[in-house]
Amino acid sequence: MRQRPRGDSRGILDPGHLLREVRFRRHLPAESLRPWVEHYWLIDWAVRTPFEQRVVPHPAVNVVFQRNGDGPESGEVAGVGNDLFRITINGTGRVCGVQFRPGGFHPFWQRPVNELTGRRVPLPAGRLAVPDRMVCASDDDERCRALDTLLTAWRPEPEPAAEEAVRLAEAIRTDRTVRRVDDFAARHDVSVRRLQRLFLEYVGVGPKWVIRRYRLQEAVEQAAGGPLSWADLAADLGYSDQAHLVRDFTAVAGVSPAAYARSVR
The missing domain is CATH 1.10.10.60 (Homeodomain-like)
Structure with a gap:
């Protein structure tokens, strides 16, 4: 089991440009979640000029929370991406993401994961409940604790x-x-x-x-x-x-x- 998050830039096109424009970092989840979760990834930005970031997706599911400026926070489940992922970063914003290990999302989803492949869907209500407070609202430690609490509440069981x-x-x-x-x-x-x-x-x-x-x-x-x-x-x-x-x-x-x-x- 990893004791620190990966430090590579694998999949990120022109990582040097990304790191000049945004604050990007990775953190490990709570130890009980590490059999399934690769890491949390956090991005904050405040840019004057919009730029497009491109990523060659990993074979992994991500759960992503995003807040642009002072707007509301949204949450979604991003299945494995078939194509190049593109996003235009503009103004100010924050993203808090969970990258699951390939194969690690099934205990949370409990359905065939290929149902999500190539799709991005709103975070479902019910068992996969949206948190009652914003995930991206505070510092790194509090964001990670919020993600730990959310994932633990889904009660994944070993499979x-x-x-x-x-x-x-x-x-x-x-x-x-x-x-x-x-x-x-x-x-x-x-x-x-x-x-x-x-x-x-x-x-x-x-x-x-x-x-x-x-x-x-x-x-x-x-x-x-x-x-x-x-x-x-x-x-x-x-x-x-x-x-x-x-x-x-x-x-x-x-x-x-x-x-x-x-x-x-």
Whole structure:
């Protein structure tokens, strides 16, 4: 179990620009929630000039609270995003988000998570109740306590299948040698068919999608880091050739790898 939140910028396009414009930080949830929750992410901004931020989504569900200026606070559940996420940041505002671990939202949702894939829906009433006070209203400690209270009130129960999905998705994220679904399934002694069903219900997307998305996020991160050989990177990430990586990168990021690398430098 992690003792500190991730420090990478994986998935964020042009992270340097984002960090110059906003205050972005991550915090761990209460220890009892860490089997399911990756981290909380908090953003505050006060900008004079609007700018667009783009993110290559993780294979994870997020619960997001947002307040713009002095307006009301809204809450929503964001399923795994199929496409590049774009948001225009303007004026002043705050966001308090919960990024669940891939597979970790099912104990809270208790329905197939692929129902949410590609969708953003208002935070449901009832069991997934909207809090009776604003989450984004105070300092970081109070915001995290409010999120801890909200998630604990949902009373998640351990689910062996969800735990398996979390473990397998984490193995894909951390092991760069994972390139093919059939090889990965054999390595973990599970059938391809069961692996696909497990990921669709608990993660929201199939294992092939998760493998490709994590490898593309690595490519985005490395492209921002300095000059590199795209042919070598394609081979390292399991692509058959450089052209295949370029097509996938362009389709997901909305710009070619070379153009993106130039823009962030």
